[in-house]
Amino acid sequence: MRFRLCTTLAVATICLTFADSTRADAPAPQQLLTEVVVPSTIDKSPQRVRYRLPEGAKSRAEQQDQPARPLLVMLHSWSHGIDQRFEDFESEAIERGWIFVFPEFRGANLRPEACGSKLAQQDILDAIDWAETTFRIDEKRIYLTGISGGGHMTMLMAGKYPERFTAASAWVGISNLATWHDRHAQGKYGEMCRACCGGAPGTSATIDAEYHARSPIHFLASAAKVKLPIDIAAGIHDGHDGSVPIRQSLDAFNQLAQQTPGAAVISEAEIAELSAKNGRLKSPRESDQEVDDTLGRAIYCRRYAGASRVTIFEGGHEGIATAALAFLEKHAK
Known part of the structure; x- marks a missing residue:
């Protein structure tokens, strides 16, 4: 079992993750990361960072x-x-x-905000x-x-x-999202590329510009x-x-x-x-x-x-x- 202790500071919310070692079947203790939330300087949304x-x-x-x-x-x-x-x-x-x-x-490359976007x-x-x-x-x-x-x-x-x-x-x-999309056009990675860039390469100049900007x-x-x-x-x-x-x-x-x-x-x-x-x-x-x-x-x-x-x-x-x-x-x- 794990539990978290969080506190909010002026610039970030800090969350420490602890391991509960009281269980008899608990694995050996693992060095854990500390997490903070850093606001995006573009859209002010909270972005998680671990260190x-x-x-x-x-x-x-x-x-x-x-x-x-x-x-x-x-x-x-x-x-x-x-x-x-x-x-x-x-x-x-x-x-x-x-x-x-x-x-x-x-996070995962499932939406336009991910996959090498400016955000x-x-x-x-x-x-x-x-x-x-x-x-x-x-x-x-x-x-x-x-x-x-x-x-x-x-x-x-x-x-x-x-x-x-x-x-x-x-x-x-x-290195090249357009050629990688073409290799995986019928699979999940092609679908993920289209979700991030707005469609398949060659569909429009706007979509091609997205592939270019993220490659x-x-x-x-x-x-x-x-x-x-x-x-x-x-x-x-x-x-x-x-x-x-x-x-x-x-x-x-x-x-x-x-x-x-x-x-x-x-x-x-x-x-x-x-x-x-x-x-x-x-x-x-x-x-x-x-x-x-x-x-x-x-x-x-x-x-x-x-x-x-x-x-x-x-x-x-x-x-x-x-x-x-x-x-x-x-x-x-």
Whole structure:
């Protein structure tokens, strides 16, 4: 059994969640997140944000001389909201002494207010602003990450607001909603895209504009121009045993490569080779054969565009916390 204690402050309602360990069959205690409600600066609606602090961390109000700490903002996936849990990412952040923040940006992608809308984008920015006001955040180390729909929003936020972040790590994300809709037009993801964007791509100029505005692929060039390091990764089996083909990641990387002097795009022939079931490159480059102990998986393609990279690894529709945070940790403004 769980119970909640809530109190309302001037800027947010704080709800602490406790575990009742009196039951004989209760599971081992789990580190729980603290929840606040942060009003949207656009429509004033209450938006839930959960967070976790590393040992010794306190708010500015509790202790003025707190050391500045890095911030990890993690984004929920396509069909979920704030009740989703990524304990591996949380634990990796906490072990590094980072503050972990998990905002709900209009929840699952079932309505126009969700799925990369301006409201959803602002919810994430508002959560960061709240964290910076409440805690001492190292402004040179503000990191962003997410898996699947969270990867979609990670890339979108990195492209739209590259100045707000130090580095980003997007796993199995959707970069082009129109092409992803077409793949899933007869299924639930196609239906969800239509619910968010007002219909199918090609129905009208207005609807096409919605798909464009919510698709990271149209904005990643801006991130490359300011040299924001972006880590893009996908499991080779996704799209076969998962919902997001690796092309969504490879096309996103190519947008970065096109804007990065000296970087080469991944060719159509290479994309086709990798996109086949159990795909492999016929002529892998040296970087495609790297060994990455933080990833712990075989790598089939790894390419670089400045400080950014793409990795296609042995796996499926998943994210790997150790690799994501190891990449982020390397970067500071």
